Amino acid sequence: MYTPEQIQDFKNLTNKLLEHLDSNNHSLIQSSIHSISEAAKEVTDLRDVINFHDHMYYVQSESIITDFEYDRLFKHLKSIEDHFPALATDDSPTHRIAQGLTKEFPTVSHIVPMLSLDNSYNEDDLIDFDRKVKDLSKLESVNYTVEPKFDGGGISLVYENDRLSRALTRGDGIMGEEITPNIKAVKSIPPKANFSKYGIKTIEIRGEVIIPKEKFKKYNKDRAEAGLSELANPRNAASGSLRMQDAAEVARRNLDAILYHISYAVDENGNDLLGSTFKKRSDNIKMLNDLGFKTPIKELKILNTGKAIVDYCEEWHVKRDNFTYEIDGMVVKVDNLELEDILGATSHHPRWAIAYKFQARQARTKLLKVEFQVGRIGTITPVAKLQPVALGGVTVSSVSMFNEDFVKDKDIRIGDEVVVERAGDVIPYIASSIKESRSGHETIIHFPTHCPSCGTKLIRSEEEAAWRCVNNECPAQVYERLVHFVSKDAMDIAGLGPASIDRFIKEGWVSSIPDMFRLPYDDISKLEGFGEKSVEKLKLAIKAAKQKHPYRLLFGLGIRHVGETTAKNLMEEVNCIEDFERWSLEEFNALYDVGPKVAQSIYEFFHSEETVNLLNELKSIGLQTCKPQKSGSETEGKLSGQMFLFTGTLATMTRPKAEEKVEELGGKIAGSLSAKVNYLVVGADPGSKVEKAKKLAGVKVISEDEFLVMIA
Ligand SMILES: [Zn+2]
Numbered sequence: 001m002y003t004p005e006q007i008q009d010f011k012n013l014t015n016k017l018l019e020h021l022d023s024n025n026h027s028l029i030q031s032s033i034h035s036i037s038e039a040a041k042e043v044t045d046l047r048d049v050i051n052f053h054d055h056m057y058y059v060q061s062e063s064i065i066t067d068f069e070y071d072r073l074f075k076h077l078k079s080i081e082d083h084f085p086a087l088a089t090d091d092s093p094t095h096r097i098a099q100g101l102t103k104e105f106p107t108v109s110h111i112v113p114m115l116s117l118d119n120s121y122n123e124d125d126l127i128d129f130d131r132k133v134k135d136l137s138k139l140e141s142v143n144y145t146v147e148p149k150f151d152g153g154g155i156s157l158v159y160e161n162d163r164l165s166r167a168l169t170r171g172d173g174i175m176g177e178e179i180t181p182n183i184k185a186v187k188s189i190p191p192k193a194n195f196s197k198y199g200i201k202t203i204e205i206r207g208e209v210i211i212p213k214e215k216f217k218k219y220n221k222d223r224a225e226a227g228l229s230e231l232a233n234p235r236n237a238a239s240g241s242l243r244m245q246d247a248a249e250v251a252r253r254n255l256d257a258i259l260y261h262i263s264y265a266v267d268e269n270g271n272d273l274l275g276s277t278f279k280k281r282s283d284n285i286k287m288l289n290d291l292g293f294k295t296p297i298k299e300l301k302i303l304n305t306g307k308a309i310v311d312y313c314e315e316w317h318v319k320r321d322n323f324t325y326e327i328d329g330m331v332v333k334v335d336n337l338e339l340e341d342i343l344g345a346t347s348h349h350p351r352w353a354i355a356y357k358f359q360a361r362q363a364r365t366k367l368l369k370v371e372f373q374v375g376r377i378g379t380i381t382p383v384a385k386l387q388p389v390a391l392g393g394v395t396v397s398s399v400s401m402f403n404e405d406f407v408k409d410k411d412i413r414i415g416d417e418v419v420v421e422r423a424g425d426v427i428p429y430i431a432s433s434i435k436e437s438r439s440g441h442e443t444i445i446h447f448p449t450h451c452p453s454c455g456t457k458l459i460r461s462e463e464e465a466a467w468r469c470v471n472n473e474c475p476a477q478v479y480e481r482l483v484h485f486v487s488k489d490a491m492d493i494a495g496l497g498p499a500s501i502d503r504f505i506k507e508g509w510v511s512s513i514p515d516m517f518r519l520p521y522d523d524i525s526k527l528e529g530f531g532e533k534s535v536e537k538l539k540l541a542i543k544a545a546k547q548k549h550p551y552r553l554l555f556g557l558g559i560r561h562v563g564e565t566t567a568k569n570l571m572e573e574v575n576c577i578e579d580f581e582r583w584s585l586e587e588f589n590a591l592y593d594v595g596p597k598v599a600q601s602i603y604e605f606f607h608s609e610e611t612v613n614l615l616n617e618l619k620s621i622g623l624q625t626c627k628p629q630k631s632g633s634e635t636e637g638k639l640s641g642q643m644f645l646f647t648g649t650l651a652t653m654t655r656p657k658a659e660e661k662v663e664e665l666g667g668k669i670a671g672s673l674s675a676k677v678n679y680l681v682v683g684a685d686p687g688s689k690v691e692k693a694k695k696l697a698g699v700k701v702i703s704e705d706e707f708l709v710m711i712a
Helices: 004-024 036-059 067-083 123-137 180-184 213-225 234-242 247-252 281-290 306-322 338-343 404-409 475-486 498-507 521-526 532-545 550-556 564-573 577-582 585-589 596-606 609-621 655-664 689-695 704-711
Strands: 107-109 144-150 153-160 163-169 175-177 202-210 256-266 301-303 327-334 353-357 362-374 380-391 394-400 417-421 429-433 643-647 679-682 700-703
Touching: 004 036, 004 067, 036 067, 067 655, 123 306, 123 327, 123 338, 123 353, 144 256, 144 281, 144 306, 144 353, 153 234, 153 256, 163 175, 163 180, 180 234, 180 247, 202 234, 213 234, 213 564, 234 247, 247 596, 256 281, 301 306, 306 327, 327 338, 362 429, 362 475, 380 404, 380 417, 394 429, 475 498, 475 550, 521 532, 550 564, 550 577, 577 596, 577 609, 585 596, 643 655, 643 689, 655 704, 679 689, 679 704, 689 700, 700 704
Parallel strands: 643 679, 679 700
Antiparallel strands: 107 175, 144 301, 144 327, 153 163, 153 202, 202 256, 327 353, 362 380, 362 417, 380 394, 417 429
C-alpha cells in the first residue's frame, strides 16, 4: 500500500520521467543517458513508477496516467534494458510478459496441502456449523470471517526473502503445476512485497485468479472480433489462462488475483509464525492488503452468530449481480488461528471453515437442433437451438456450444433435456445434459466434415479446438467479413447493415471489400426499401469511410487474432499499413502484447500476394492507408496554424484521441514545450510544464473545458 505522501511522490516522479521522455523524443540514442550508472538510476525509477501504476490501476482500480503515457514509460524501460542487458532483472515489470514458451508445467508439492472446503447449500447448515465449532472449542462466542467466494482458478504463491519465488495451481490439493511465468503476467500480483518488515522469510499465500466481469465481456468481444470463438464464463477463462503456454496471451486476458489466506509463514530461523505472531485471519488479510495485494478486505465482515452469518450471506446473494467479480457463494472461517489446531480437519475438509454456495441460475429445457455457423475466418461454431426458456430475466432459445470438444466432453445430444446456466449477466450456456431422462431417441451430434456454406473440407488445427473452412471465397465468410468491415468499430459505414449486405451479395454486386466502394447506386435505388435519399446517404457514408484513420481499415480487414485494440497498437508502430509488408516475423514478435500466435497470423497476412494486391487496390480507390501527417498543412480547419501540447490526465478523452481531434481540425501537436506552442491544455495532475509555460510568452495555458469549447 502507498501512503498519500508516497502517491504524491510517485505522481511527481512520473511527470518528471514523462517530461524527460518528451524532451528526449523517446529515443534512447538521443536521450541524455550516456553511462550504465545513469541508466541504472533511470531503470530503478522507471520500475518503481511502473510498479506503482500497476498497483494503482490493477489493485486500486485508479488510473493516474493514460494508457499512452504508461506505454511510453514501459517502452522506454524496455529499450534501456535492451541496450544495457546487465540491467535486466527477473522482477522487472517488462518480465511480466514472459518471453519464450514453457512446453509443460512441472508438478510441485504445496508446502501445506490445499484442502477443499465443506459445501453447504442452506441456512441450517450454517447454523449447524456455528454450533459444532462452539461445541468443539468449548467457547460461547467465536468470531468468524465471512467473505465472498470468488469463482476463478485457485493458486498458491510462495514468496522468499520478499520476492515471488514460485506460483502453483491448486492441482489435486497436494501437488500443483508450476505456473510462475503466467502468474507474473497478472499485474495485480506484486513481484516483490516487504514481508521482512513483519519478520517473515518464507510465506505461502492462497488466492484465486479471476477476470472481472466487464473485462471478460470486453475480452470475449475482442475474441469475436478477431474471429475466435467466445469463452463460456469468467471462471473457465481465468482457470484456463493459468495453464496457457503463452504468457503474452495471459496478459491480454486482464486477469486479477484476490489473495485471502496465508497457509504458511516462517521467520529466518524456521519458526512457524501462524497462530503465534499472527493470531487472526482478519489481521493476515489486512497485512496482505497493506503489502499491495488485492484482498477481500472491503467485503470481509467479522461476525459471531449463526444468524448474523446467514443474514450477511443473504445480503450478498442479492448483491452478487452488481459485484465486479463472479462469485458463487460465501466462505465462513474461524478468525482465531489458534482455534484451527483445536478444531482440526476431517479427512476431506477443515472443521474451521465452510463454504456456502448460492444456487446457480439454471433452467431446464430441450435441445431441438444444432446449427453450424461459419465465422468470418471460417471458424465453425455449433449453435444449440432450444425450446425457449426463461432464465434470469431473459428468454433463451439459442446458445453457442463453442466447439466440438465442448459438445463431446458434456456428451450433449439432440433431443436431450439440458440444463442452461447463466452466471451473472454473462451469456447463457449449456451446463450439462440430463442423461437419466433420455428416452433412447436422442441423436449424437455429428460435426460436419465439409463447410455448410461452400462444401470445402474442414480442417482442425491442434491448438484451436475449432474446425475451419479454409476457402477464402466461402460465401458465408465473405458475408461475415463484409459485415465486420462496415461495422461500427471498423469502417463504421452507416446505412449498411447485415440485411443490405446479404441482399447485395445475392444480387451479385459485392463479393469483396473493394466492391463496397463501387456499388451500383442506380440499381440500388430501384431496390425495395432503398429510396434515392437513402442511396445519397449511403454514397456520403462510403465517401467518408475513405478518409477514416487507417487503424479502422486495418481492423476492418479482419486479420485473424487482430481485434480493435491490437489494430490501434499496430498503427502506432508505422505510418502506413503497407509498411508491415516489410516487417519480419521477429519484428511482430517483439511488439508489446503480441504473442507468437498473433505475430504469426499478422506476418502471414501481410506476406501474402492477396493482401499486397488488396491494399494496392484499396489505395487506388482512394482509401487512407497512411496516418494523417503530423506536420505539413494538408488539413485546413479552424485550428490551422495553432500548435498544441497536452499535460496531465484528460477527463473526457484519452490524449491520443485529443491529439487526433486537433489534427483533424488542422492544428499541430508539439513534441515538447517551447515558445512555438500556442496552447498548453492542462488535465488533472499536470507536471511542472504548467509553471514553465507561464514563463514563456505566447503560450496560453487552458483547461480541458476551454479546449472542448475550441474544438466543439
Ligand atoms: Zn466455406
